Amino acid sequence: MFATKPGPGKQTTTSAPDLDESSDKSMLTPDDMMSHAHKTDITIGTPEGADWVNQMNEGFRAHQLSPSSWSRYEQCPRKYWLSRQRLPRKASMPAALGNAVHNSVEDICNLDIDDRDDEEVGWMPPTAKAILDRHWKIEKEGFMATPRHPRWKDELITQAHDGLVGALNILCSKSLLPQTRLSELTISDWKYVQSIVLANEGTLVSECGRLMGRLDLLVADLEENGQSKGWIVADLKTGRPPVGALDPKVSRQLRFYRDLLKRNNPDHPPIRAEGWYSANQTIHEATGDNVIDEAFVAWEGMRPSSQPLEATPGERTCGFCEWKAWCPVWWNATAEGILPSSGAFRDEVVRIIRYDSEGGAGLIERMAPVDESGNVSPSPKRFGFTVKDQAKYQLDELISDGYEGILFIGSARVSSKVLHLGDWSEIIPWQPILESSTPV
Ligand code: SF4
Numbered sequence: 349m350f351a352t353k354p355g356p357g358k359q360t361t362t363s364a365p366d367l368d369e370s371s372d373k374s375m376l377t378p379d380d381m382m383s384h385a386h387k388t389d390i391t392i393g394t395p396e397g398a399d400w401v402n403q404m405n406e407g408f409r410a411h412q413l414s415p416s417s418w419s420r421y422e423q424c425p426r427k428y429w430l431s432r433q434r435l436p437r438k439a440s441m442p443a444a445l446g447n448a449v450h451n452s453v454e455d456i457c458n459l460d461i462d463d464r465d466d467e468e469v470g471w472m473p474p475t476a477k478a479i480l481d482r483h484w485k486i487e488k489e490g491f492m493a494t495p496r497h498p499r500w501k502d503e504l505i506t507q508a509h510d511g512l513v514g515a516l517n518i519l520c521s522k523s524l525l526p527q528t529r530l531s532e533l534t535i536s537d538w539k540y541v542q543s544i545v546l547a548n549e550g551t552l553v554s555e556c557g558r559l560m561g562r563l564d565l566l567v568a569d570l571e572e573n574g575q576s577k578g579w580i581v582a583d584l585k586t587g588r589p590p591v592g593a594l595d596p597k598v599s600r601q602l603r604f605y606r607d608l609l610k611r612n613n614p615d616h617p618p619i620r621a622e623g624w625y626s627a628n629q630t631i632h633e634a635t636g637d638n639v640i641d642e643a644f645v646a647w648e649g650m651r652p653s654s655q656p657l658e659a660t661p662g663e664r665t666c667g668f669c670e671w672k673a674w675c676p677v678w679w680n681a682t683a684e685g686i687l688p689s690s691g692a693f694r695d696e697v698v699r700i701i702r703y704d705s706e707g708g709a710g711l712i713e714r715m716a717p718v719d720e721s722g723n724v725s726p727s728p729k730r731f732g733f734t735v736k737d738q739a740k741y742q743l744d745e746l747i748s749d750g751y752e753g754i755l756f757i758g759s760a761r762v763s764s765k766v767l768h769l770g771d772w773s774e775i776i777p778w779q780p781i782l783e784s785s786t787p788v
Pocket residue numbers: 424426427430659660661662665666669670671672675677678
């Protein structure tokens with residue numbers, strides 16, 4: 349196994365290939381290729397002495413806008429507000445898979461191969477697999493230790509492996525190597541690829557400290573002759589690739605990184621922002637207006653508040669919201685017919701009428717909302733239910749803890765008027781929050 353060394357992205361500044369360097373890569377030795385003259389400092393984090401650093405030293409901490417919190421705020425301000433209330437988070441398989449791939453790419457970019465034989469081949473596939481296996485294990489442990497988790501899908505490691513290979517292939521293609529088959533990569537080839545990686549997994553922060561984002565990769569943008577003509581800020585995407593244009597939210601996220609990098613580096617060369625989709629190894633460039641002013645406007649609305657922010661329920665927004673057990677608005681909207689109450693999978697607010705833990709079945713009653721505070725009352729709607737696996741563990745645990753209150757049931761599968769609960773569902777207390785004691 350190779351050792352890894354800290355990537356430049358871990359530091360506040362790193363260096364870029366000199367833009368004036370003229371070279372023809374085919375004419376260079378490996379040592380030459382490693383010698384991209386390092387003359388341009390790149391500010392990834394916050395310049396020392398920035399205002400917000402001093403303010404933090406005095407105990408002040410500003411809230412920060414990241415592309416994901418911005419997107420959450422835009423979907424539904426209440427969703428954003430709830431995400432800041434230190435509630436138990438829900439683990440997800442796509443997030444775990446993405447983390448495993450991202451962290452593996454980072455480690456492979458930081459491999460310490462200085463004393464390896466430059467001509468060695470066949471080392472990358474087993475090295476990448478060993479690194480991915482290690483991160484897969486770490487993700488699995490974190491996932492299983494999260495109380496709100498669905499079933500862990502070990503079989504998805506194949507998809508993670510394909511994603512890692514896809515990401516490495518894209519990175520090799522950016523280095524303009526004559527071939528990019530991982531099994532044929534020499535140590536010398538990889539040293540060259542490492543030399544075009546200017547930063548990986550760095551934290552981008554605006555000088556005022558209000559805007560921040562996690563940058564996956566910053567690489568030199570090479571011309572055909574190997575000369576650097578600028579920077580590429582790349583975000584690795586392990587999800588479904590776009591058909592046609594980039595999703596507007598993804599485009600904005602990529603431009604956010606681009607524009608923050610420009611703001612932090614007044615003497616920057618041309619910068620491209622790209623989404624690298626590992627599943628089909630396609631690259632999508634985000635182009636368009638600067639988004640920083642827009643981000644500052646959103647930052648204003650995201651200030652910490654003891655009162656809940658406005659809720660904007662919607663079928664898709666609420667469908668993917670992990671905070672429903674704390675939000676009375678969606679349940680009222682469901683009762684009023686604003687949100688659908690039918691479908692193959694359903695969320696409910698219920699009380700248990702009968703439950704046979706041994707048989708894993710019982711009877712529940714849907715609770716009707718009575719006000720905007722999340723108070724509920726009995727209704728005539730009753731359903732049989734079956735429960736197993738993770739959902740049964742959660743229910744039995746609540747009962748053994750003496751909990752007798754109202755329950756939120758997430759993602760119950762409906763068939764013949766019976767609700768089926770299992771690894772795909774969750775059962776947690778219904779606890780609407782109407783005020784935050786410690787606004788964050
Ligand atoms: S459940 Fe719907 S309305 Fe409530 S916070 Fe989530 S997205 Fe907003």
